[in-house]
Amino acid sequence: MCPNTFKITVEDGTxxxxxxxxxxxxxxxxxxIFHGMxxxxxxxxxxxxxxxxxxxxxxxxxxxxxxxxxxxRERGHYDSMQIVxxxxxEILQTLYPERDGLPYIVLGHSMGSIIARKYVEMYPDTAQGLILTGTGLFPKVKGNLMVIGMKLISLILGKRRRLRWVNNLAFKPFNKRIPDAKTESDWLSTKKDEVNKYCEDPYCGFLMSNQxxxxxxxxxxxTSRPSEIKKMNPDLPVLLISGKEDPFGDYSKGIRRLGVTMKRNGVQHITVQLYRNKRHEILFEEDHLQTWNNMYDWIKKNILKKNKVSEHNDNE
Incomplete structure (x- = not known):
């Protein structure tokens, strides 16, 4: 294990x-960084x-x-996103009980973006910035039907069971707009080598539990309900980044819907960055350096200057 890699035992012993x-x-x-599913x-x-x-x-x-x-037997399972x-x-408090005035930015991707949304609603005074990549918000009827369906599956078939047909039911439709798809994961990226790396990684692409x-x-x-969004710090700068061809973001419609919903419910600083011909893993897509640089510029403008952090060491 590398010197900068270690384990932390959280409150319940995990x-x-x-x-x-x-x-x-x-x-x-x-x-x-909160990684994805x-x-x-x-x-x-x-x-x-x-x-x-x-x-x-x-x-x-x-x-x-x-x-x-x-x-x-624990792979692909957790009981509650609130616990996650x-x-x-707890990890933040362990590593940085004091942050010496440095801004703390939460960056969540995909499932991690939903965790990040939960996080800033649970701990509104913690973060000075929120970046969501590849996040999602399905139309209300579709989303609620999926919630009811998965709840029934979890109750009837078991919370911990990892069933391929259930995973296919949840994720296989994401490939439907890709006529030449070579793998079940082509919806992740337009870069074939990135898709292949994901598919060949033994710690990626495993089955998730019903729960x-x-x-x-x-x-x-x-997390998109008005009552929950109003738990956020209304002054928290939020950046939503997505590929326009990301099905998890409802092909950009869900991203726009989320931004508008946050704005209507009191979040004052919302920025949406959508990228043409890009899919779900926007941080690893073609021209990702431009995406990263746009993110860094947004942080400087909306967080560093606001928190009066010195920028004399910026890249020239």
Whole structure:
């Protein structure tokens, strides 16, 4: 295990794999990455190196049911997204009980973006910025029907069961607009090598439990309710980033819907960045460096200046 990789035992005794990469120049902030469903924190290595070069310390961890060193019967399962969000908060408090005025930015991708939404509603005074990539919001009728269906499946067939047909029911439709799809995961990216890396990674693409799928869809809908959004810090800057061809974001319609819903319910600073001909894993897509740089510019404008963090060490 690398010196910057370790385990933290959270309140209920669960061991979580954690990695902390320190900035390699004067620190200007802390970024906490919440990875997506059926993947792991190691996939973000190149992005983390870039964040370190910008001056950010980066925290990342494998959520419950994810990672390399876990009990196989636990893979793909967690009981509650609220517990998963609480894990992230406990990790932050363990590593950075004091942040010396440095802004703390939560960045969640896909399932991790739903966890991040839950997180900032549960702990509204913690983050100074929220970045959601590949997030989602299904139309109310569709989303609620999926929630009811997955709830029944979880109750009748078992919360912990990992059934291929249930996973296919939830995720296979995401490929429907890709006529030349070669794998079940082509919806992730237009870059074939990135799709292949995901498919060949032994710690990616595993089956998720009935309960974990239910919790993800359920909290996608719950965290967009006006009553829940109003729990957020209304001054929290929020950046929504998505490929226009991302089915999880309802091909950009869900992203716009989420932004409007947040704005209508008191969140003052919402920015939406949509990228043409890009799919779900926008951080690893074609021209991803431009996406990263646009993100860094947004952080400087909306968070660093607001928090009066020195920017004299920016890249020239």
């Amino acid at each position: 061991n979580l794999e954690v990695k902390l990469d320190k900035a390699n120049k004067e620190r200007i902030g802390i970024v906490h 059926a993947e792991h924190m190691g996939r973000y290595d190149l992005f983390v190196e870039s964040l370190n070069q910008q001056g950010y310390d980066v925290i990342r961890h494998n959520h419950r049911g994810h990672g390399k060193d876990i009990i196989e 969000a609480a894990d992230a908060y 974990a799928i239910y919790e993800t869809i359920h909290e996608m809908m719950v």
